[in-house]
Amino acid sequence: xxxxAFVFAGQxxxxxxxxxxxxxxxxxxxxxxxxxxxxxxxxxRQCFEGAxxxxxxxxxxxxxxxxxxxxxxxxxxxxGVQAGCAAxxxxxxxxxxxxxxxxxxxxxxxxVCARAKLxxxxxxxxxxxxxxxxxxxxxxxxxxxxxxxxxxxVNYNCPGQIVAAxxxxxxxxxMARAGEMGGRAMKLNVSxxxxxxxxxxxxxxxAELTSAMDFSAPRIPLYANLTAQPYGSDxxxxxxxxxxxxxxxxxxxxxxxxxxxxxxxxxxxxxTLCGLIKKIGGAKLIRNVEDPETLDACVQAxxxx
Numbered sequence: 092x093x094x095x096a097f098v099f100a101g102q103x104x105x106x107x108x109x110x111x112x113x114x115x116x117x118x119x120x121x122x123x124x125x126x127x128x129x130x131x132x133x134x135x136r137q138c139f140e141g142a143x144x145x146x147x148x149x150x151x152x153x154x155x156x157x158x159x160x161x162x163x164x165x166x167x168x169x170x171g172v173q174a175g176c177a178a179x180x181x182x183x184x185x186x187x188x189x190x191x192x193x194x195x196x197x198x199x200x201x202x203v204c205a206r207a208k209l210x211x212x213x214x215x216x217x218x219x220x221x222x223x224x225x226x227x228x229x230x231x232x233x234x235x236x237x238x239x240x241x242x243x244x245v246n247y248n249c250p251g252q253i254v255a256a257x258x259x260x261x262x263x264x265x266m267a268r269a270g271e272m273g274g275r276a277m278k279l280n281v282s283x284x285x286x287x288x289x290x291x292x293x294x295x296x297x298a299e300l301t302s303a304m305d306f307s308a309p310r311i312p313l314y315a316n317l318t319a320q321p322y323g324s325d326x327x328x329x330x331x332x333x334x335x336x337x338x339x340x341x342x343x344x345x346x347x348x349x350x351x352x353x354x355x356x357x358x359x360x361x362x363t364l365c366g367l368i369k370k371i372g373g374a375k376l377i378r379n380v381e382d383p384e385t386l387d388a389c390v391q392a393x394x395x396x
Contacts, residue, residue, distance in 0.1 A: 093353035094175030099183030100359030119169035120162035153207035160186035160359035191309035209293035214283025256284035297331035
């Protein structure tokens, strides 16, 4: 078997009750959740008992998913599974920064709480939306977005799936045009035009925060959304610029496989990234860990691989 990559789930994967089972069964997961609760009281309640609408608010989503992602990764490591590298989708990248030791859990969690507030404020300043454009090629989606004044391709997820962000009414028009071109479009349940110029002020705020932080070298390679390459010496800039630049997810996954990864484990809520990696193709084993059952199933599958 080749290298194992832990991939950290992003915003939109959250659901009520996430993490409750692992909190009760894994000391490592419990430790993560308790540390986050100490910094941001109410995090446990929101994860375990919060309503869907409360969890959907960016200011809550990001801290809760950070806790969930990192708790799942630590529970998997506690079970004896070691990652050879890591990547995180958008918000998940901050959890991956903590997992790889670039920042302490506490510093990374404080950063993600600030990131959530900055991005929510930007999201509230303009009526923006995001939509997944399906069945079209990247150059087609880029040309389609260029037809509109304030629409941008922002997430290059997998073959046949690129997400666009922009002014809400323009996104509606873009979705109609995508259908005319033979594609299909789905509106995403998010509260802002993430990874686009609409997040410029959030990126500026992140740059001010990260420039004052002392990043360590990652203990395993961490593939960045911004470059699709492992983090280098410019961690502060790479992490802050991620907020208002496209997520190069497909290329990052392809680069991990080129570097010897054949097994991907999604850690955190849901299995969205598992689906994207399957569509990218080339992996031998793809699993997710979000509760005691999926943890046990993943460990067993890895033993049998």
